[in-house]
Amino acid sequence: KYEIRVIVLSSTILGVFFFALLFNVFSRKIDVxxxxxxxxxxxxxxxxxxxxxxxxxxxxxxxxxxxxxxxxxxxxxxxxxxxxxxxxxxxxxxxxxxxxxxxxxxxxxxxxxxxxxxxxxxxxxxxxxxxxxxxxxxxxxxx
Ligand code: CUA
CATH class of the missing domain: 2.60.40.420 (Cupredoxins -  blue copper proteins)
Known part of the structure; x- marks a missing residue:
């Protein structure tokens, strides 16, 4: 279904942002x-x-x-x-x-x-x- 694809896509994007945040905090040691x-x-x-x-x-x-x-x-x-x-x-x-x-x-x-x-x-x-x-x-x- 179309809706499922939208949900999967938006969760993926959110996941990427979240990963980027964690990456910044831990790997680059930048404090949020x-x-x-x-x-x-x-x-x-x-x-x-x-x-x-x-x-x-x-x-x-x-x-x-x-x-x-x-x-x-x-x-x-x-x-x-x-x-x-x-x-x-x-x-x-x-x-x-x-x-x-x-x-x-x-x-x-x-x-x-x-x-x-x-x-x-x-x-x-x-x-x-x-x-x-x-x-x-x-x-x-x-x-
Ligand atoms: Cu203080 Cu500009």
């Missing part, structure tokens, strides 16, 4: 950003060392900077970013890391990034947020 329940305690600027190679970073975006503006971690670190905003919606893009998050007031977005190589990774706001938008940036220093 998650939205976690908001709590005002996330609105703090903190780089918390959990272990020698594991950090939690709480970032608050606001017009027009990130707090903390400079995040320093040693090479080989895995960093959990907890991102929120104190005013409007901002972007959070870490260059060369494929991180593309939104900082949303009243919400916390989390992603995990591994920094293996020494260097400076700029963080830029890629969501228009007012006159200071193009100057809104921060950085991760792997040193």
């Amino acid at each position: 950003p998650t939205c976690i329940p908001y709590d005002a305690s996330f609105q703090k600027a903190e780089v918390r060392k959990v272990d020698d190679d594991y950090y939690e970073v709480y970032v608050t975006a606001r017009m027009w900077n990130y707090d903390p503006g400079e995040i320093v971690v040693p090479p080989g670190s895995t960093v959990d970013f907890y991102l929120t905003s104190a005013d409007v919606v901002h972007g959070f893009n870490i260059e060369r890391k494929g991180v593309n998050l939104m900082a949303v007031p009243g919400a916390v977005n989390k992603t995990t990034v591994k920094f293996d190589e020494y260097g400076e990774y700029r963080i830029v706001c890629h969501e228009y947020c007012g006159v200071g938008h193009q100057n809104m940036m921060g950085k991760v220093l792997v040193t």
